[in-house]
Amino acid sequence: MASNSVFLLMVSGQIESAEFPEFDDVYCRYCFTHGQDWLITSGLEEGITQVTKKSQDEKQRFVWNFPIDITFKSTNPSGWPQIVVHAYGPDVFGTDVVRGYGNCHVPITPGRHKLKIPMFVPESSSAFQKLTSWFLGRRPEYIDPRVVAQGEGREVTRVRSQGFLTLSFNVVMKDMKKLGYDILPSDISHAAIVESVGPAPTSSEA
């Protein structure tokens, strides 16, 4: 049994909150995508959160506080798992339309991480199609949301980013060092330099 060539990745965390300035009553669905060498050993690969309204103060946040718990095993870091979150909400006529897709890789270093990812929707290709989709409530959507996690085929899509989602992860790994993989610098006093960026689109605390 080749059990000594497998490492485990355990992820626990939550879909914390989001900011969508123009919408209300939003819920999220999430799913994990991964490469061929990965297998889910426990936990839920998909889920749906509750429907929430935005807060009444000036921050106008949506809070879900939705738990995520999943464990993967793999022989190869290629195809590292990504979480794809898609948010939905009712439009003015009451149909559920997509409010954003977002994706990010599960962090590769153990510890606590808080990530803010942008959410975007596909745009209709013509003004007439925008008008009919607004009336009929059938906005452009991806047939398979996992396409958001792939690097190919994106060059032909036009999207509009319209919100942010905050996720937090706690990552634990087993046997990566045993297989020779280094995920932390060898000298801790020379850890990665944190650049102070101005209008940084995302923030991460480890």
Added chain:
Amino acid sequence: MGEVHVIGQIVGASGFPDHSLFCKWGIHTGGAWKVLSGLREGQTQVDNPQNHEAAFWSHPIDIHFATKGLQGWPKIHFQVWHQDQYGRNELYGYGFCHLPTSPGIHEMECSTWRPTGTFFQQVSQFFLGGGPQLKNPDLIYSGADRYKLHTIAMGKVHLRLGLILRNFDRFGIEC
């Protein structure tokens, strides 16, 4: 043989005059490096942000290299293009950045620049768009004939890259 996994995303770009942007990216390495899996170049989607002053792509990068030497450490280079509402594309900037050499998660900003032309070309660029582009895109990441170029600064590309190294300590490499 040492192996390097690069797992992360091109998050987006900010600081450009207009934010309906997409990015063509590629990773260039020296001769000792070989790609075992993953795409080494690509193009992001076009993002037209609704509320904020930055374009967000969240374009995933997942590439696996094997290497016999440290020379030619990979560099990721970008061409940021602007697409207007009529579908016309205009170059907004070139930039490159070496991939980090230490394992872990790195948030990086890569500044970009655009070639400028003569005064009359700049005037016509202001009214009509367009502008000079590099004939040979190798100049983005090589220093060979750069002294001939006149450029102007443009915005920044934001990256969040995670690096996993394998077997580097077996060869005595500290990073």
